Amino acid sequence: MPVILAIESSCDETSAAICADGKILSNVIANQTIHEAYGGVVPELASRVHQQNIVPAVQQALFNAKVSKNDIDAVAFTRGPGLLGSLLVGVSFAKAFALAKNIPLIEVNHMQAHVLAHFIGDQNPAFPFLCLTVSGGHTQIVLVNDYFDMEIVGQTLDDAAGEAMDKTSKILGLPYPGGPLIDKYARMGNPNAYAFPEPQIPGFDFSFSGLKTSILYFIRDNVAKNPDFIAQNLNDICASVESRIASILLNKLRKVAVQYGIKDVALAGGVSANTGLRLGLQELGAQMGWRTFIPKMEYCTDNAAMIGIAGYYKYLKKDFVGQDVAPLARMPF
Template identity: 75%
Template structure:
C-alpha cells in the first residue's frame, strides 16, 4: 500500500491531500479572501497566507484521511509553474516534512496534475486523449500519451481564457473573483452581442484582442447610456462567455480531427464554467466523442491532483532530491 501526502501552493489556495493506493482519502483547501479588496491576487500577501495556513491544512488532511504521519510513504508537492513566493512555502514545507521523516520527495508539474485529476475517479480516460487545460494563467491543448508523456499542441499566444473572464468582470465592475459571476449572470441571459473570434492559425489561441474589443464595446455603450451595463448585465456576460467558449472549442475540434482523437477532457479552473461544460458535452454528442469533465472540487487548484500525480510517480520510482527548487515557469 502506498500513501502519498500532496501539497499544493502554486497561487492563492493552500491545499493538502492524502492519496491511499490511488484513492483520495482527503482533500483540504484553505482559500484566501484577503485578495478580494485588491481585485486580484497579491503575490506577497498570498505567500504570507500560505505560511499561516499550511500546517493546519496538512494536519487536517492527515486526520481526515484517518492515517498517522508514520503511515506516509512519500511527499508530493507542486514545484511549478506558479507564483514563486507561494511555491517556496509549499516546497520548503514538503522538503522539511520529508527530511524529518526520511521520506522520498516527488516534484509535480502543476499543469500535468490538472490533467491527471481525471484519474482520481473511476471514469478514467484511455491514452491517447486530448485535454483542454484552461485557467487564469494557462490555456493549452495537450495531447496526453501517457501519465507523464504529454505534448502541448496548442496554447495561448498572449492572455489566458481565465484572464479574459476576470478582466471582463473588472470592466463590468464585478467583485473579485469575477469569472464565476460572469458564469452566473450568463445563465440568466442570451448571447445577443457579437464579439470577434481571433483568426489564429493552427491550435493556438489569443485573447488579448477579445479583451480590447469588450473594453471598447462597454466604453462606447456607456457613452450613450450610462446604465447600459446594469440593464444588460446578463446578456453581456452570456455574449462574452459564448465567444470565449466557442474560441476554445473550435480549436479543440480541429485538434481532435487532425490527431484522430475521440476522447476529450477539460481541466483547470475554467473547466468549472457551466457554459464550457455544457458546450463540450453537446459537441461530444454531435461528434461521437467520449468526454471527461472533472468534479468541481478537482477543477480549481487542489492537492488531490498533486497527490494522485505523486502516486503514479511513486509507482514509477520517479523521485527528486532535497535540492529541488521551485520554478515559477515549468515546461510540460
C-alpha cells in the first residue's frame, strides 16, 4: 500500500496531500491573500509565500492523515506548467524530502492531474471519456483513453475562459479574485439580459479574445451614457457574461462528444467550480444522454489531492524521476 506525499505549487495555492493506496487521506490548501491588493497574482510574491507555507502545509497534511514522514513511500509533485518561481519551491521541497528519506520522486503534469481528479472517490468515468478542462490559463477538451493516454482535441487559440472571467471582473471593478464574485452575482441575474457574441471558430478550438473586447466596449459605451450602469445592472451583466462563456464551452464539447461517440463527459479545472457551467453541463448531459462527472469543489481549484492520485497511478508503473529534475513553466501535455 504506497503512501504518497503530494505537493502542488504551480500558482498561488500551496497544497500538500497524503494519498494511500489510491485514497486521499488529507488535502491541505494554503491560499495567498497578498495578491488581492494588486488585482492579480504577482509571481515574485507568490514564490515567497510558497516558501513560508510549504512546511506548515506538509506538516498539517501528515497530521490530518495520521501518518508520519517515515511512512511516506514516494513524493509526487507538480513539475509544470505554472509560474516558474512557484514551481521551483514545490520541486525543491519534494527533491529534498525524497533525498533525505531515500524514496522515489514522481513528476506530475498539472493539467493531467486536473483530469485525474475524477478518480478521487468511487464515482469515476469509464475510458474513453471526454474532459473539458477550464482554468485561468488553459481551456482544453481532452480525449482520455487511459490514465496517461490523453489527447487534446480542442483548445483555446488565444485567451482562456478563466482569463475572460478575470478580465470581466476587472472591467466591472470587482476585487480580486473576481471569478467567484461573477458567479455570486450571476445567480441573481438574468442570463438573457444582454447578448454577447459567440466566436465562430472552425473545428473544436476556442477563442475568447474577441469576447473580452466585446464586453469591454459594451461596458464602456453604456457607462458613457449612464455612469451608474454597472451598479444598476451588475447581476444581469454577470449572468449574461457567464451564460455566454458557458455556451461557448458546452457547444464545442457537444460537437466533440457527437464526433467521437462518447457518453462519459467530465469537467475539471478551476473554472469547473463555476455554478453556471456546472449546471449547464448537467443539463446538456441530460439532453444528450451522457453520464456527467464534476469533482467536489475542493478538487476543482489547484490542490495536491489531484497530484497525489496522479502520482499513485505513476507509482504503480514505477514511473520515477531523478534528482536532476527541474520545473517547467510550459510542460507538454
